[in-house]
Amino acid sequence: MAFEPPQRLVRALGETAPDGDDWLEKLPEAVQRAVALRELTVERVQVPGGRSSLVVLVRYADGTPAVLKLAPPRFRPEAERAALAHWGGLGAVQLLEGPVTEGVLVLERLHPDVSVRSLPEAKALLEAAGTLRRLWVEPPDESGAHSFESVAERTGRQARAMRASADAEVAPLVDAALAAREELLASPPEHRLLHGTFRQSKVLAGERMPWLAVGPDPVVGECAFDLARLVRDRVEDLIASPSGAATTRRRVKRLAESLEVDQERLRGWTLFRAVESGVRARRVGRAGDAELLLEFAGWL
Incomplete structure (x- = not known):
């Protein structure tokens, strides 16, 4: 072939x-x-x-x-x-x-061309959140064949890369994101197997069930870390909207309540993950993506 x-x-x-x-x-x-x-x-x-x-x-x-x-x-x-x-x-x-x-x-x-992103925004968030909830299970015994990376380990690598590549323009956001990480890691509320890179495009239509998640980069830690990536879905639409900042804050509140996650912890991980992604996009030359992500982070 x-x-x-x-x-x-x-x-x-x-x-x-x-x-x-x-x-x-x-x-x-x-x-x-x-x-x-x-x-x-x-x-x-x-x-x-x-x-x-x-x-x-x-x-x-x-x-x-x-x-x-x-x-x-x-x-x-x-x-x-x-x-x-x-x-x-x-x-x-x-x-x-x-x-x-x-x-x-x-x-x-599955149906590779049909994701929940094809649904209206409110319905897409509802279906995606319901799918994510089913994935939050106790991780397998660490003595098994595979030991998963922890949220602390993964974000530690990311934090080091952020510090190394942050310039004066993004330094305040990076400092805020790193401070949020330190505070969040001090007292994690649960230890679950997480998808790791969950978003609407990672939920496809299936036959066994209406919607199924694909493409995990699994990690173990608290649920708010997983949910944080979903908060910024359709970030380009949020940035283009005059009410984008208010919509983002309402989304944090709604998702936190629907999945019984602490709202402030969700906001903190959303900030960290958005800044990390924005700084990484700048580092590899994706200036447009970086601008969107860092503006979004500034709303949190």
């Missing part, structure tokens, strides 16, 4: 690839091996696809539809596999096979 990786994936991996990384160059061969090993028939590569993995729509020999997903090691595909196995299809896409090839997942086929 000859194919070109989606340009969205090529651009995103180019922003983060370490020196000497050749995952993209080896990707066609890896896909061929994965398809041949399972005797799959390829339908198409999902376009535009994601920013950290290649998604291929396939069928087994008996006609069962499936998704073949390949991701570089730095995006932790084995952690994704472990989380999906732990959830067992409750609220999330289901694994169709165990670990056969490192970095290769075979998943149930």
